[in-house]
Amino acid sequence: MGTMTVTLHTAITDDAIDTLFREARTVVAFSDQPVDRAVVGEIFESFKYGPTMMNNFHETLSTTFPHAPNAGKMFQDREQRGYLARMNASLQMGYFIIAARAHGFDVGPMTGYNGPAIAERFLSDGDQDLLAVVALGYADESAGRPRSPRLPFEQVVEFI
Numbered sequence: 001m002g003t004m005t006v007t008l009h010t011a012i013t014d015d016a017i018d019t020l021f022r023e024a025r026t027v028v029a030f031s032d033q034p035v036d037r038a039v040v041g042e043i044f045e046s047f048k049y050g051p052t053m054m055n056n057f058h059e060t061l062s063t064t065f066p067h068a069p070n071a072g073k074m075f076q077d078r079e080q081r082g083y084l085a086r087m088n089a090s091l092q093m094g095y096f097i098i099a100a101r102a103h104g105f106d107v108g109p110m111t112g113y114n115g116p117a118i119a120e121r122f123l124s125d126g127d128q129d130l131l132a133v134v135a136l137g138y139a140d141e142s143a144g145r146p147r148s149p150r151l152p153f154e155q156v157v158e159f160i
């Protein structure tokens with residue numbers, strides 16, 4: 001039987017891709033190991049560069065989008081603003097999850113939670129809204145559930 005060598009075209013190592021995606025699992029139970037807040041800062045310093053539309057908040061465009069500070073006019077409609085905020089915050093959540101894994105953490109994102117209780121505890125500003133909760137820590141390896149399948153490339157990708 002012959003063998004075939006396939007060259008992987010990756011900008012990071014194949015092991016790193018395993019860490020970020022192929023072997024990373026959503027965590028449903030965490031160990032007692034504490035989270036170092038300094039490392040949370042490191043996560044922020046990397047994931048903040050993930051691209052979002054105008055780097056996000058319409059009230060801070062003079063800082064985050066200085067070449068077009070008047071772009072805030074695009075956000076006058078509250079409904080449109082909410083839609084864009086949720087879309088971009090969803091992107092940021094994805095970047096956060098991957099950055100956390102890159103820094104050796106496990107994460108447990110969820111939208112099934114007691115929204116009113118969380119809002120009362122964490123949201124002081126009536127202008128804020130909950131998108132999701134992402135628990136951060138180190139997995140309790142004894143807990144978990146089997147990996148659910150994903151749809152195959154052929155089913156979800158179309159070259160146009």
Ligand SMILES: Cc1cc2nc3c(=O)[nH]c(=O)nc-3n(C[C@H](O)[C@H](O)[C@H](O)COP(=O)(O)O)c2cc1C
Pocket residue numbers: 024025026109110111112113132146147148
């Ligand atoms: C935005 C978001 C919301 C989620 N909400 C829940 C949830 O409410 N309850 C839950 O058990 N898992 C939740 N999950 C976990 C997903 O079901 C899980 O990440 C997915 O099945 C992949 O699992 P795996 O990493 O183990 O393959 C959520 C994931 C994301 C990204």
